[in-house]
């Protein structure tokens with residue numbers, strides 16, 4: 213049972229990114245030094261190094277869905293963690309790593325490794341979640357030693373309600389998953405429960421209600437907020453008329469995403485103790501990026517879009533507005549939603565859930 217649990221946001225941009233200071237989706241969960249990743253966008257291994265997290269400490273990777281902004285850093289990271297010129301497997305004491313994700317993940321990893329001719333000094337196993345719409349694995353898990361480096365992944369059947377409750381229980385931690393409403397064929401999740409703590413980390417979604425029950429009383433909820441009210445003159449949702457709000461919400465839902473207010477409303481439904489927002493559109497101004505020389509740089513796009521904002525205050529105004537909108541939806545006395553930035557680290561203490 214881990215004593216210390218924390219999360220580090222490695223990528224908080226939506227698929228329209230990356231930007232200078234936000235990479236696409238990835239998040240590291242630190243369990244007493246063992247690292248589990250949720251999503252693995254392009255550049256995740258660079259973000260790990262920049263966050264002083266050794267890629268060698270990664271033992272599990274959970275993929276919420278197969279959109280390119282969530283998964284394209286996976287094979288490069290595997291080849292770094294298990295760097296080797298000759299294929300060898302974990303029987304010789306090499307590394308092993310478990311990957312969890314929707315149907316298609318096994319095929320994606322296997323084909324990419326084959327086509328790129330990559331070799332691994334270790335073993336990976338891909339566990340696919342069979343859903344009502346996708347009841348068959350993308351390709352069979354290997355039996356015995358038919359494939360170098362690939363272990364026998366599980367094909368995990370959903371329960372009668374379409375969820376994967378407590379599909380893994382070990383070391384005092386249980387993990388559950390459930391499908392979320394999103395564009396295309398996707399699975400999103402993750403609810404991780406350790407004694408006294410419950411973390412709910414959602415992938416992209418326009419409707420997280422399948423998690424009600426599983427996610428109740430979460431000590432921490434991470435929810436996307438791809439869309440928000442961005443008129444500089446009317447940043448608070450209370451300043452918008454209902455018609456404008458409905459239009460924005462309908463636009464977000466039509467693209468499989470949520471507004472900041474919707475994230476807050478879900479936090480309220482599950483009585484979350486803390487709410488962190490991620491998956492921001494790259495049309496918002498970037499947080500300033502600190503260079504090695506100590507200079508704070510703005511992206512070209514930001515400089516062009518906000519020529520009168522040399523200090524980057526537009527970003528703070530915008531993120532405060534997004535936090536306000538989520539907090540209004542949450543409407544929980546004394547609680548405030550937080551807009552995550554890359555490298556933000558949050559510790560989850562062990563006394564938060566009875």
Ligand SMILES: [Zn+2]
Pocket residue numbers: 277279394416
């Ligand atoms: Zn997506």
